[in-house]
């Protein structure tokens with residue numbers, strides 16, 4: 001089954017109003033110029049820029065998402081943002097369980113799952129991130145770790161329309177070191193097989209699994225051509241419209 005590629009930019013904690021708005025407007029203009037793109041495009045700016053970015057991309061087909069959400073919809077959670085708040089602004093997606101959240105904020109699979117379920121309850125698509133560290137890879141535990149994170153983090157009620165999985169090897173994030181096509185495909189194939197077991201063939205066939213970790217214009221084409229890679233979650237290269245588009249245009253025809 002053909003899955004439409006999803007090219008998602010994760011801006012992380014980058015961008016002030018002027019440059020963030022300019023980047024969003026540039027991305028919007030380019031997507032419009034492409035016309036009928038063969039991929040979906042999403043940008044996930046920091047919370048502070050979400051309304052400005054939504055404005056800047058209006059009518060272009062570029063979707064906007066958050067980088068994290070709380071597991072509750074409201075309440076006494078100083079500094080947090082709920083999925084309902086993102087939905088209320090006009091976001092369509094939210095990233096949950098990024099390795100920087102897992103590492104810097106102690107997010108466990110259980111927390112990530114609860115966040116993903118909050119996203120679904122709010123009507124957002126959850127982009128659930130998983131990935132092994134270099135230590136885990138070197139210890140031969142890559143498949144085991146990713147399987148555990150996947151099964152522990154997938155929201156109940158996941159389907160192809162409300163959930164996306166992103167495989168991001170931690171050692172490849174922001175390092176300029178990308179997984180080889182063989183390394184990526186091995187994990188993506190395992191993810192697909194686990195999705196079949198958990199959600200059934202039909203849902204698993206439609207559910208998109210992204211690769212992330214130093215994806216750039218040089219390596220995107222090869223990665224995006226692999227049978228189980230359905231797009232990219234792009235950090236550094238998403239901060240330059242040229243690079244972001246070069247990655248997107250690497251999607252197979």
Ligand code: PGA
Pocket residue numbers: 010168172173174175176212213214215233234235236237
């Ligand atoms: P990177 O980040 O492309 O800069 O490696 C990807 C990510 O962390 O989502």
